[in-house]
Amino acid sequence: MKKGPVPFFISVIYYRVQEINLVRVIYFTDKAADLASQITEYTDLVDGRNGGVEDALREAFEKKIDLAFIGAAGIAVRLIAPYIRDKTSDPAVICMDEAGRFVISLLSGHLGGANDLAKRVAVQIGATPVITTATDVGHTFAVDIFAKKNGLGILNPSAIKTVSSKVLKGELIPVKSADQTLIYQEECRDFLRPVKEDERPVINVVDGGWLLSLLDIAGIDPYMPLPDRYTREDLLLNCGVSDRCLYLYRQDLAVGVGCRKGTPIDEIFPFLKDVLKNKGLAMARIGSVSSIDVKKDETGILGLCGVLKVPYHTYTAGELKAVKGNFSPSQFVEEQVGVDNVCERAAALTAGVTGEKIVGKMKTERVTISIYRRGSI
DSSP: OEEOSOOHHHHHOHHHHGGGTOEEEEEOSHHHHHHHTTOOSOEEEEEGGGSOHHHHHHHHHHHTOEEEEESOHHHHHHHHGGGOOOTTTOOOEEEEOTTSSEEEEEEOSSSSOHHHHHHHHHHHHTOEEEOOOHHHHTTOOOHHHHHHHTTEEESOGGGHHHHHHHHHTTOOEEEEESOGGGTTSGGGTTTEEEOOTTOOOSEEEEOHHHHHHHHHHTTOOTTSOOOOHHHHHHHHHHTTOOTTSEEEEEOOEEEEEEEOTTOOHHHHHHHHHHHHHHHTOOGGGEEEEEEEGGGTTOHHHHHHHHHHTOOEEEEOHHHHHTOOSOOOOOHHHHHHHSSSOSHHHHHHHHHOTTOEEEEEEEEOSSEEEEEEEOOOO
16 A cells, blocks of 8 residues: 555554544545645555555454545445445545545544545645535534534434434434533533433433443443444343433543553453453443553554554653652552553543542553543533
C-alpha cells in the first residue's frame, strides 16, 4: 500500500490511529490520485490499479479504519457490501467523484463519523458534502450522536429507529436518567423531557448496577466484551427487555495498565476480567485504556484495546508525574520509566479532574491495573 503523509507509528498502531482520524483512501485513476493528495487528513493511500483492495477493505472493517473512495458510488457500494455488519461496528465510509465536486457519506454516518468526515474532506478539496441521514437533513436530534457525545454505550441499537421516528414526528422523547443534566443540554431541550411517573421511557439511561444485573439475567457474561449486536438483542428480548425502548449505559471507566515488556494479552486480559469481577464492574463500561508512552507499541496492551474496541491513550512520564492524587509508589517502576506509578496515574489523567478512583493499583508479577470512573462529561 502506498502511504500518504502519516508518521510510520501512526500507520501501524490502529487504536491510536483512530484518535487522529486515519483515512484509508482508495482510488483507481491518475486523476483520482491527484485528488487524494489534496486530502489533508492522515491518509493511507491505496492504488486500486495495483491490487490489494480486498485486503485493505477487510482490514479496515476489522479494525474500523475510516474509508474514502474516489470514483463511482456504485463501485464503492459493491466493494464494501461483503464486509458490512452493523452501524455500531462498521467504519465510516465516504465516496467522492474524481472531479472533486461532491463528497458523499455512504456508511456509518453518525456512530462511525462518516457525516463529519464527509464535511471535513469536502472543505479540504473544495467540494459539496452530501449527507442523507434524515435527522441531519431535518437539522434535528440524533440519538446515536447524543450517545457518542456523552460517552454512552448503546445496548440495543435496533431501538434507535423508534427514537428517530418519534423525533421526526415532532414528539418529545421521555427519558429516564439519574443524571438530569443529560436531558437539559441546550441542544436536547427541544427533543427530550424527563419521564413522568409510571410512564414508560423511550430512552432509558441505566446505571452500572442495572446494567450488570440485566446482562446476567440475559445470560450475557458481564465481565466479558458484549456479544455482537444481534446476539445480545435476541438474548435481551428473551428476558423481557422491550425493543420499543432504547437502553443506554455509561462507558465511564478509564483503565490504566502497566506491564513488563512483552507481556502478552493472554496475561493482561484475564487479570482485568478478574479485577472487574471482584469489584462488580461490567466490562462494557470501559471507555478507554491508558499507559505511559514507552508502552505505546506494547503488543499486549494494544491487543487488549482491540478486544475491548476502545482507544489507547499514552502519556509522558512528565505528564503522569504532574497528576495530583494519592498513588501507590514503586521505586523500581520509577527507576525504569521515570515515574513512580503508571497505572493509577494514567487512569486518573484520562478520567479527568472530576474522576474518581474505583480500583487502586492491583498487580500480578508482570501486570498492574487501576480503574477510575470519569466525572461528568
